Amino acid sequence: MKRILITGAAGFLGSHLCDRFIGEGFYVIGMDNFITGDKKNLEHLQEHPNFEFIEHDVTEFITIEGDLDYILHFASPASPIDYLKIPIQTLKVGSLGTHNLLGLAKAKKARILIASTSEVYGDPLVHPQREDYYGNVNTIGPRGVYDEAKRFQESITMAYHRFHGLETRIVRIFNTYGPRMRLNDGRVIPAFMGQALRGEDLTVFGDGSQTRSFCYVDDQVEGIYRLLFSDYIEPVNIGNPHEITIKDFAEEIIKLTGTSQKIIYKDLPVNDPLQRQPDISLAKKLLNWQPKIEREEGMRLTYDYFKSLSQDELYKSEHKNFKNHIKK
Structure with missing residues (x-):
């Protein structure tokens, strides 16, 4: 049985990856320190014979007993609210954490x-974004802690490949959504759905003309799975190229939820990207991959999940362990 380590396993995307690899017959070792992850996302796997969990911070030295065939490094704050509150931890997980995991991969062969993320493109001057675009990033802006952590992550990964001959893959993830997202984490979909479910007006930053492209989690996981087993070592965009303005998307949410809220507007955050749309030509060619789930279907599934949450979860703004890490 092949063994795979998945960091950030208790997070939104990490937990879905655990499910997929267990379903494919792997022995999965999940790792998380619960800064932003949630134990609830892994409850259904607690008794599974092919799953074990290690609570650990990947910025500290990592030891795994036995053989290891694959590693997926998904540990990182991913929402603006999170990485703006814990900027140093965000930089550390992208640098020290990645270094530790690359060293582990080298030791285990x-x-x-x-x-990685579409945020490496910053506020792009090229549209849609292709993998050969170098980006437009403010290194010292408030979002730079996340953008630069991911850009460094890509650089050190390629260095390990070139210098040590390590088998590496890099996925650039565009906006992904689905069940197990944390409400109120600052990302567009959980923010809008949380406001709708609480009967609040929907907050749009700027004039709402900025665009995003949303990929349902099952499509994202499929793209990641195919990339892992491909022979391609350079970054590959995985996302949905169907672009929509934030204003139009807010109106879609109001229609979906059947609520009567209105849209209110606030100032656009510093360096917030005005356009975000992946060029997935490379993924189509290399992986024979493209998203299959339409936004209407994916949003309905996501809304059904959010409706099932308790009142405590509906109003909770951050994970209970989050504050313990603020000053570290």
Whole structure:
């Protein structure tokens, strides 16, 4: 049985990856320190014979007993609210954490896939964004802690590949959504749905003309799975190229939820990208991959999940362990 380590396993995307690899017959070792992850996301796997969990901070030295065939590095704050509150931890998980996991992969002779992000493109001057675009990033702006952590992550991964011959893969993830997202984490979909479910007006930053492209989690996981087993070592965009303005998306949410809220407007945050749309030509060619789930279906599934949450979860703004890490 092949063994795979998944960091950030208790997070939104990490937990879905655990499910997928267990379903494919792997022995999965999940790792998380619960800064932003949630134990609830892994409850259904607690008794599974092919799953074990290690509570650990990947910025500290990592030891795994036995063989290891693959590593997926998905540990990182991913929402603006999170990485603006814990900027140093965000930088550390992208640098020290990635260094530790690359070293582990080298020691175990394992293939490692690194989760990068569309944020490496910053506020792009090229549209849609292709993998050969170098980006437009403010290194010292408030969002730079996340953007630069991911850009460094890509650089050190390629250095390990070139210098040590390590088997590496890099996925650039565009906006992904679905069940197990944390409400009120600052990302567009959980923010809008949380406001709708609480009967609040929907907050749009700027004039709402900025765009995003949303990929349902099952499609994202499929793209990541195919990339891991491909022979391609450079970054690959995985996302949905169907672009929509934030204003139009807010109106879709109001229609979906059947609520009567109105849209209110606030100032656009510093360096917030005005356009975000992946060029997925490379993924189509290399992986024979493209998203299959339409936004209407994916949003309905996501809304059904959010409706099932308790009142405490509906109003909770951050994970209970989050504050313990603020001053570290």
